[in-house]
């Protein structure tokens with residue numbers, strides 16, 4: 001299969017390319033405005049194109065027409081941006097993504113759209129989120145964190161409507177907290193906002209700065225190893241049952257609170273380095289940490305029966321997920337800048 005990946009230079013894209021090179025079954029061309037995370041990732045079936053999907057229209061359309069499937073990964077994906085720059089989030093996560101959808105419609109190319117677990121919004125029932133049956137419930141307009149989920153949700157609904165009309169073949173992937181090498185970026189001691197939780201905690205462990213527990217740290221997340229996530233991609237894209245369907249990609253067996261995660265990462269860090277961390281734990285409100293308009297999910301439990309029916313099963317546990325991700329940032333050249 002010929003795959004064109006837009007947003008290939010990010011966390012999910014760089015790991016997906018590594019997986020596809022290892023697999024060696026598909027011809028892959030990836031486009032992005034940055035390629036730092038692709039350093040050292042090379043293979044005979046992968047080519048990188050430097051470009052902006054919305055501005056370098058001729059190239060993006062050419063790649064779309066060449067491909068059997070387009071993989072759309074472009075988005076802002078950190079909650080701090082949703083409250084600090086909501087209009088930028090809508091511009092990229094909805095309008096620029098709509099351009100990719102339009103390229104696919106014009107060329108008749110299948111679209112693999114990365115959405116988010118956040119489309120489910122706030123949990124109102126004590127049950128797992130089901131790809132096709134759960135309600136999608138968000139907070140009020142003033143809680144502008146939900147602008148990310150709203151952008152992704154409208155995009156999903158438009159893609160779905162095209163599928164019903166019969167002019168688009170698609171698959172929608174809803175990631176549940178993927179973690180692994182190259183995840184986000186490190187931050188200096190004491191930083192607020194910025195990247196996602198793993199990056200904050202590993203930065204604190206490396207720099208000796210405080211670990212912030214937002215709103216008490218009782219919130220739960222289910223983390224997914226990026227390799228399980230890449231294997232899920234293959235199961236969806238290569239299986240006829242993956243067409244015109246929506247899939248949760250998550251690991252129901254890795255549920256943990258953020259307080260528990262801080263402890264787990266501290267223990268792994270000590271085992272890996274032989275140094276006993278003594279980071280101060282600071283409890284902080286969501287609005288103080290991220291800004292006005294922040295709201296949180298208490299739990300984000302995926303139901304993955306639909307994906308299991310395609311033969312996929314997540315196999316990496318919490319310890320493996322965080323050990324490998326921490327190990328990546330232990331290389332001095334990767335963390336020297338924050339010390």
Ligand code: NAD
Pocket residue numbers: 006007008009010011012013031032033034051052053054072073074075076077092096114115116117174175176177178179184
């Ligand atoms: P990322 O920020 O690491 O990667 C996004 C990439 O898109 C970046 O490399 C960026 O340079 C590129 N990009 C942005 N605008 C572009 C443009 N106009 N033209 C070309 N490239 C452009 O994010 P990620 O964590 O890899 O996430 C990828 C997708 O998955 C996003 O849609 C995100 O919302 C979704 N998602 C990710 C997670 C997760 O666990 N990482 C969870 C939920 C949803």
Ligand code: UGA
Pocket residue numbers: 077078079116117118148175176177178195196197198200201211212213214215217219221258286296297
């Ligand atoms: C994020 C993004 O919105 C989406 O990209 C995506 O849908 C989702 O991750 C995902 O990866 O599936 P969220 O789960 O809130 O949403 O991700 P984090 O920013 O990593 O936050 C997780 C939890 O940790 C939140 O409760 C947050 O308040 C808390 N947190 C974060 C801390 O306690 N301390 C920190 O230093 C940072």
